[in-house]
Amino acid sequence: MKSRTRLITGAVATAMVGALALTACSGGGGGGEDDGGDKTITFMFRGGTDEKAAYQAAIDRYTEDTGVKVNMIVTDADQYATKLQAAVAGNNVPDVFYIEQASLQSYVASGVLMDITDQVAESGLDLDNIWEYGVDSYRFNGTVQGTPDGALYGLPKDVGPFSFGYNKTMLEDAGIELPDKDTPLTWEEFVDICKKLTTDTDGDGAVDQWGTGLNVQWNLQSMVWSNGGDWTNEDHTQVTVDTPEFAEALQKFADLTNIDKVTPSASDAATLDTYQRWMAGEIGFFPVGPWDVSVYNDLDFDYDLIPWPTVGDAGSATWIGSLGIGVSATTEHPQDAVNLVTYLSGDPEAQQTLVDANIQIPNLIDVAQDWAAEEGAEPANRQEFLDIVQDYGRAMPAAFTYGAEWYDELWTNIQPVLDGKQTAADYLAETQPKMQTLLDESISNAEQAGGGA
Structure with missing residues (x-):
């Protein structure tokens, strides 16, 4: 029942608002130093076997390149909101975690999410080459979500044209x-x-x-x-x-x-x-x-x-659905956490690993255009996914x-x-x-x- 479990919206996530507001996440983030003194950050996400394997491959490369270890916490889609709520209530928020569009405002209001606008700007990541809908989904100006003038509280893990x-x-x-x-x-x-x-x-x-x-x-x-x-x-x-x-x-x-x-x-x-x-x-x-x-x-x-x-x-x-990747406001390793987010959202090699697993379309626009035109692709009309993102797709009503x-x-x-x-x-x-x-x-x-x- 993969397609159904992946289609969980903010209906579940918004049940967390009360708990989020009460905790305000005064504790430290989930990262730290392991017994060998190496830096470790935590990344919590939801997904099945294919997604877990793809992320493992991408993160192994990240650790090899940076020396930063990543502890992956993986849940089924229908358990994610509950387990994240428990982490928030216990002041043990993961350094990096999936965020739903419909839960972003409550995370911001309760101090769970870190404003990563400046760090992303300094990273050199070309936001113009990532789907505008995906980037703007995680912008919030204090009043309205989804507009270009908002601060960034995450980057898109993906966009999901239905x-x-x-x-x-x-x-x-x-x-x-x-x-x-x-x-x-x-x-x-x-x-x-x-x-x-x-x-x-x-x-x-x-x-x-x-x-x-x-x-x-x-x-x-x-x-x-x-x-x-x-x-x-x-x-x-x-x-x-x-x-x-x-x-x-x-x-x-x-x-x-x-x-x-x-x-x-x-x-x-x-x-x-x-x-x-x-x-x-x-x-x-x-x-x-x-x-x-x-x-x-x-x-x-x-x-x-x-x-x-x-x-x-x-x-x-x-x-068009989307999942974002955000950073805990209380992480002990903010720069490393933001680096992981920009890597997963916008690094060409990381994106290729996720796309090759057939679990999402490319976040990077130029890569997506080549992907859609690929000879012998399945389904043959991959371009339809891109047409939805570019032309006729909309955000879910809530x-x-x-x-x-x-x-x-x-x-x-x-x-x-x-x-x-x-x-x-x-x-x-x-x-x-x-x-x-x-x-x-x-x-x-x-x-x-x-x-x-």
């Missing part, structure tokens, strides 16, 4: 023309192909192949944005889910199961979820993140990437707000809509005021925290 994939083998076997890699399908075209793919392949009277199988929490964003809707207004002060554009997109999502019948039913999904069915070659269209590539490249069918289908006239849209509770509220009671028992418009009208109350509280909390001042 692309759309299709089972090329399935479409070819069905005699269906392959989608254009540059022109998004209209919603009508997409549903029509999905209907053709949804079938009983073994003749036992039960459907065992479906056009698609999407998760509302990770895939509704594309549909809403392409239809001209959004979760909030531009300055993130007003929840805007109760609009016709938003309602139409959510209704079409539910209709994929209840009206179009091109997705596995609830009982089908209970037997084998849609991620597993995609892996088994039973689903035609499914999302693909860079973190999935190392697994998807070993599947028994060919797949490739295309733009997300469009519900309305606003153009193809999707989200990425730059002070907490994600307001955003999470949308999913709390959404199941009746997905089951066809409540209209999207009615549900959104009920839910918008609840979301607005939580967003107002989030804004008030941010003001009280003073943006880390």
Whole structure:
């Protein structure tokens, strides 16, 4: 279930805000001197076997070049927030650690994160050659996150463009023309192909192949944005889910199961979820993140990437995730810690090690362009990942707000809509005021925290 565990957002991380504010990290950092007197710093991150092996190789090279040892603390994705919270509460914050976009403001307000602006400037790292979205995600000016004028509280470990994939083998076997890699399908075209793919392949009277199988929490964003809707207004002060554009997109999502019948039913999904069915070659269209590539490249069918289908006239849209790497404000080795961050984020050799493991796209723009054009690449249309970062990707709705509770509220009671028992418009009208109350509280909390001042 790799793709699911890697997609944890700030919803979990923001549960840490209270503990972070109470501790303020008065203790020392996690680094120190080992028994032999050599300098050692700690690096805490989350990831699976592939990511751990890639980081081990990169860090071995760092230690060889600098003489600084790095103690890696690795957790599963769903355990990371809890274990980091325990480290903060125990005044034992790692010298270097992963940070989520949605937790950055609370880390700054509670004094956990070090402002690394000056050290990065002095390092000689060319920030212009790192994706602007990634760098700005970890800037904060005391009021607004994600703007070029903010101080740097981390550097991107990666950017994660959430692309759309299709089972090329399935479409070819069905005699269906392959989608254009540059022109998004209209919603009508997409549903029509999905209907053709949804079938009983073994003749036992039960459907065992479906056009698609999407998760509302990770895939509704594309549909809403392409239809001209959004979760909030531009300055993130007003929840805007109760609009016709938003309602139409959510209704079409539910209709994929209840009206179009091109997705596995609830009982089908209970037997084998849609991620597993995609892996088994039973689903035609499914999302693909860079973190999935190392697994998807070993599947028994060919797949490739295309733009997300469009519900309305606003153009193809999707989200870009990111993880950052930050430095503890109480580290005993601030310069070495910053050096490790700049190395992991922007050193060409370190980046190549991580990219070769098929766990992310390159942070460095020039390297990424060569990577996308590589002969014989899998998936063949790697350029789609770059197009998302450069052209049509957006931050998740709660990425730059002070907490994600307001955003999470949308999913709390959404199941009746997905089951066809409540209209999207009615549900959104009920839910918008609840979301607005939580967003107002989030804004008030941010003001009280003073943006880390």
